[in-house]
Amino acid sequence: MNTALRISHVGLRGIVGQGLTATHVMEFAAAFGTFLEPGRPVVLGRDPRLSGNMIREGVVASLLACGHDVIDLGIVSTPVVQHAIQRLDAAGGIAISASHNTIDWNALRFFGPSGIYLNTAESGELLDIYHLHRFRFEEWNKLGKLTVSSDAIDAYLDELARVFDLERLRPLRVVVDCCNGTSALILRRMNDRFGCGFILINERVDGRTVAHTPNTSASIVELQLGPLMQPLQADAGFLFDMDADRVALADEQGRGVSEELVLPMLADHLLPQSEGKLIIANLSSTALLEDVAARHGARVLRVPVGRQAAIDALSTYRPEQIALAGEGTGAVMMPQFRFVYDGIASMLAILTMIRDRGQTVSQILAGYPSHHILKAEVPLTSPNIPALLMELQELFPDGTMDRSDGLRISWPDRWFHVRVSQTEPIIRVIAEQRDSEPRELFETLLDRVRSLN
Amino acid sequence: MAREHLLKVGVSGVRGVIGGFLTPGLGASFAQAFGTYVGKGRVVIGRDTRTSGPMLTHAVNCGLLAAGCEVIDLGVMPTPTIQMYISHVKARGGIALTASHNPPEYNALKLFNREGLFFNQYERSELLDLFHQSQFTQAGNDEIRTVKQDLTTAPALHIDRVLRHVDADRIRRRRFRVALDGVNGAGSEMSVHFLGNVLQTQLEAISVDPTKVFPRIAEPRPDTLTELAALVRRTGADVGFGQDPDGDRLAVCDETGQVLDNDDVLALAVQRALTHTPGDVVVNLTTSSTIDDIAAQHGRKVYRTPVGEANVVEMMQAVKAAIGGEGSSGGIIYPAVHLCRDSYTAMALLLDLMAETGRTVSELVAGLPRYARLSGKVPFEHGRLGTLMQGLEESFPDAQTNRMDGLKLLWEGRWLHVRSSNTEPLLRLAVEARTAEQAQSLFNDAWQRLTS
Numbered sequence: 081m082n083t084a085l086r087i088s089h090v091g092l093r094g095i096v097g098q099g100l101t102a103t104h105v106m107e108f109a110a111a112f113g114t115f116l117e118p119g120r121p122v123v124l125g126r127d128p129r130l131s132g133n134m135i136r137e138g139v140v141a142s143l144l145a146c147g148h149d150v151i152d153l154g155i156v157s158t159p160v161v162q163h164a165i166q167r168l169d170a171a172g173g174i175a176i177s178a179s180h181n182t183i184d185w186n187a188l189r190f191f192g193p194s195g196i197y198l199n200t201a202e203s204g205e206l207l208d209i210y211h212l213h214r215f216r217f218e219e220w221n222k223l224g225k226l227t228v229s230s231d232a233i234d235a236y237l238d239e240l241a242r243v244f245d246l247e248r249l250r251p252l253r254v255v256v257d258c259c260n261g262t263s264a265l266i267l268r269r270m271n272d273r274f275g276c277g278f279i280l281i282n283e284r285v286d287g288r289t290v291a292h293t294p295n296t297s298a299s300i301v302e303l304q305l306g307p308l309m310q311p312l313q314a315d316a317g318f319l320f321d322m323d324a325d326r327v328a329l330a331d332e333q334g335r336g337v338s339e340e341l342v343l344p345m346l347a348d349h350l351l352p353q354s355e356g357k358l359i360i361a362n363l364s365s366t367a368l369l370e371d372v373a374a375r376h377g378a379r380v381l382r383v384p385v386g387r388q389a390a391i392d393a394l395s396t397y398r399p400e401q402i403a404l405a406g407e408g409t410g411a412v413m414m415p416q417f418r419f420v421y422d423g424i425a426s427m428l429a430i431l432t433m434i435r436d437r438g439q440t441v442s443q444i445l446a447g448y449p450s451h452h453i454l455k456a457e458v459p460l461t462s463p464n465i466p467a468l469l470m471e472l473q474e475l476f477p478d479g480t481m482d483r484s485d486g487l488r489i490s491w492p493d494r495w496f497h498v499r500v501s502q503t504e505p506i507i508r509v510i511a512e513q514r515d516s517e518p519r520e521l522f523e524t525l526l527d528r529v530r531s532l533n
Numbered sequence: 534m535a536r537e538h539l540l541k542v543g544v545s546g547v548r549g550v551i552g553g554f555l556t557p558g559l560g561a562s563f564a565q566a567f568g569t570y571v572g573k574g575r576v577v578i579g580r581d582t583r584t585s586g587p588m589l590t591h592a593v594n595c596g597l598l599a600a601g602c603e604v605i606d607l608g609v610m611p612t613p614t615i616q617m618y619i620s621h622v623k624a625r626g627g628i629a630l631t632a633s634h635n636p637p638e639y640n641a642l643k644l645f646n647r648e649g650l651f652f653n654q655y656e657r658s659e660l661l662d663l664f665h666q667s668q669f670t671q672a673g674n675d676e677i678r679t680v681k682q683d684l685t686t687a688p689a690l691h692i693d694r695v696l697r698h699v700d701a702d703r704i705r706r707r708r709f710r711v712a713l714d715g716v717n718g719a720g721s722e723m724s725v726h727f728l729g730n731v732l733q734t735q736l737e738a739i740s741v742d743p744t745k746v747f748p749r750i751a752e753p754r755p756d757t758l759t760e761l762a763a764l765v766r767r768t769g770a771d772v773g774f775g776q777d778p779d780g781d782r783l784a785v786c787d788e789t790g791q792v793l794d795n796d797d798v799l800a801l802a803v804q805r806a807l808t809h810t811p812g813d814v815v816v817n818l819t820t821s822s823t824i825d826d827i828a829a830q831h832g833r834k835v836y837r838t839p840v841g842e843a844n845v846v847e848m849m850q851a852v853k854a855a856i857g858g859e860g861s862s863g864g865i866i867y868p869a870v871h872l873c874r875d876s877y878t879a880m881a882l883l884l885d886l887m888a889e890t891g892r893t894v895s896e897l898v899a900g901l902p903r904y905a906r907l908s909g910k911v912p913f914e915h916g917r918l919g920t921l922m923q924g925l926e927e928s929f930p931d932a933q934t935n936r937m938d939g940l941k942l943l944w945e946g947r948w949l950h951v952r953s954s955n956t957e958p959l960l961r962l963a964v965e966a967r968t969a970e971q972a973q974s975l976f977n978d979a980w981q982r983l984t985s
Contacts, residue, residue, distance in 0.1 A: 137594035140588075140591040141595060217556055
């Protein structure tokens with residue numbers, strides 16, 4: 081059970097009961113209560129996992145004890161929490177959600193003012209307070225108060241309705257796999273309020289059962305939505321993780337669209353209307369981004385894998401300079417939405433794109449150069465990763481090299497990336513090539529990694 | 534010099550000052566130990582009106598849910614009401630979040646078993662071991678239950694139980710004028726309802742706003758109930774009742790504005806109980822000999838226990854007592870209603886006694902056997918406790934001794950009791966004799982020996 085608890089810059093997560101306990105939750109929330117400036121409330125929301133009931137109680141207790149008023153939104157998506165933080169001018173917030181992990185996991189995710197993720201300096205301070213165990217508990221007459229708010233989803237939808245012309249999207253036939261998560265609550269409400277007519281599957285929200293792993297990968301999309309698309313004559317299919325910050329897509333013929341393609345599609349859609357001409361993406365995501373960026377006179381900034389690196393990069397630019405940020409997992413941040421990963425907003429942007437162009441999903445995708453990506457995981461056994469990376473580097477002296485996260489070497493028509501996962505004891509090997517599979521390059525890399533590892 | 538015990542984790546649970554001492558994490562861990570001990574199932578919680586109550590409620594909920602328990606939260610509720618509800622809903626146990634009569638900066642967890650009784654000494658020490666071992670039940674996602682609220686069932690249940698053991702119509706017919714000081718505690722609303730609507734007294738109530746802080750020292754004693762006494766005099770009330778924040782203790786003021794000795798309140802309740810209920814009497818070592826005299830009048834026995842409600846309750850259960858209590862700290866335990874200290878039962882029994890006899894409170898008290906009582910606190914140095922007690926015992930070779938809880942020395946018609954406080958490095962000295970002179974002389978004698 082070595083993977084049951086993880087405490088890092090992105091927060092606290094683990095398998096509830098097997099690694100993640102009430103004590104971890106209370107101490108981490110107390111650290112956050114100590115970290116935040118006093119005086120303004122803290123917003124709280126959770127995904128439907130049953131363990132959220134327990135974690136919610138602990139988080140509320142610790143925040144009240146630190147003197148913060150707490151506004152609990154109940155079961156909502158993470159983007160709704162982030163939206164409410166800004167709307168309510170809160171000091172920050174916590175989303176209780178393990179997002180795309182399996183149902184037995186849960187996590188605390190921390191946000192600062194305006195609902196933005198903590199940058200590395202801030203999350204480092206939070207971790208230090210947690211490890212020091214010196215919490216600022218207030219005296220008996222200075223404790224916070226809890227209020228429960230039930231209108232957060234509606235307020236969030238008000239904003240979506242301002243940014244997107246929902247009326248115009250109504251003719252589209254859209255099937256959504258809610259993965260028994262918070263997207264079900266939001267989309268049902270959109271159907272009620274705006275007559276959206278989304279067809280929902282796996283929409284039961286009981287926090288106990290999920291129809292499948294809540295992961296936004298093309299293979300799950302194909303399995304879940306593939307058989308439904310043509311019989312329902314749907315224009316597009318979408319699949320969300322538990323807290324609706326990531327999205328995956330199926331085309332009108334029932335084919336799962338690679339999770340790598342969501343970000344380039346949205347870039348293609350948003351760049352013409354965007355003042356900013358910079359896309360922030362990680363080293364492992366598709367080179368199609370560079371192709372799309374070139375069409376619109378934009379450029380791509382490649383950063384290490386993980387949300388933290390993207391956040392840190394974001395914070396070094398003015399918001400108006402940036403068009404889009406994201407990763408090849410279906411997690412995309414748009415400037416209109418405070419640069420938070422928002423799967424529902426991503427879905428609405430893609431639907432708008434379909435309407436604007438009058439094209440099907442597959443027609444839109446056919447307009448892009450085809451890139452073929454191969455991915456593998458090799459168990460990590462060697463302690464000497466630097467030597468391994470050096471060997472690989474010497475093997476390919478002609479490419480453009482990036483050593484900011486493992487090793488990425490790129491050529492005009494192909495690239496590869498070898499890095500050690502931050503979350504599991506594995507080495508990830510990825511290679512991509514235009515027009516055809518980079519089978520030979522990929523095998524060479526795998527051979528080398530396996531023999532040197 | 535007194536080392537104040539700002540946090541106490543022990544066999545009676547956890548109690549401490551909110552802030553750096555009784556932290557939410559500690560509350561959750563203790564609750565998780567409790568949940569581990571009682572097992573997955575229903576656990577009832579409720580709290581008094583302290584400002585830290587909501588915070589601590591969430592902490593305790595967290596620990597209980599983490600242990601796989603289902604929580605029924607009664608919200609702000611008197612402790613005896615919580616206790617009765619526990620057995621009514623067949624829960625596995627319950628926790629009251631209250632530091633009872635302690636100052637507002639304190640809070641605590643009071644622990645109850647499935648019958649709604651205080652944990653006995655074996656249960657308490659087993660739970661404490663579990664807490665220290667930190668080997669808690671850790672429920673996984675599919676075993677984690679929810680917190681349900683039930684704000685209405687418990688008060689009705691409690692009041693119904695009390696009414697079964699008094700002649701409510703007799704009380705109603707008298708239309709007593711009653712003064713109440715609810716200390717803005719957990720009983721505030723229920724007491725107003727109970728006295729005003731249910732027993733139809735003409736109620737004059739102060740400090741019955743549960744959203745406000747305690748307006749006086751929380752422990753109901755003669756010196757803390759001056760406002761109640763003034764209210765009684767101003768309104769010409771027949772009786773005044775003073776509650777503590779969690780509604781288990783009760784002090785009583787007679788129609789002249791004189792606050793009774795808590796021992797005398799217990800004595801009146803014992804009198805009332807023994808005329809209606811078979812069984813013996815259980816009180817702690819510090820409780821007045823008045824009780825022995827009354828019991829003797831009814832041909833009943835008195836059992837003495839160490840100080841502490843849990844000790845009294847344990848003995849009461851063992852001997853199937855008719856009534857019990859702890860004189861000095863105020864509060865009576867009448868098992869016919871429930872085996873817990875309960876101010877509502879105390880109020881009802883007293884009103885019923887007034888209605889039955891047609892006597893005023895001062896007349897009822899005048900009819901009690903009279904003793905003079907004195908008490909005081911003596912600081913002691915660490916390590917000197919044994920020497921002090923031993924010295925005291927040797928200087929009174931003629932006395933009968935009881936070492937059950939500190940040292941009690943008894944003679945015909947008088948006694949003294951010395952025990953160390955559980956919460957501070959203090960010796961509590963209590964003395965009782967037939968006359969004030971005898972009491973003062975014995976008190977002075979003992980005081981001198983303890984301080985020299």
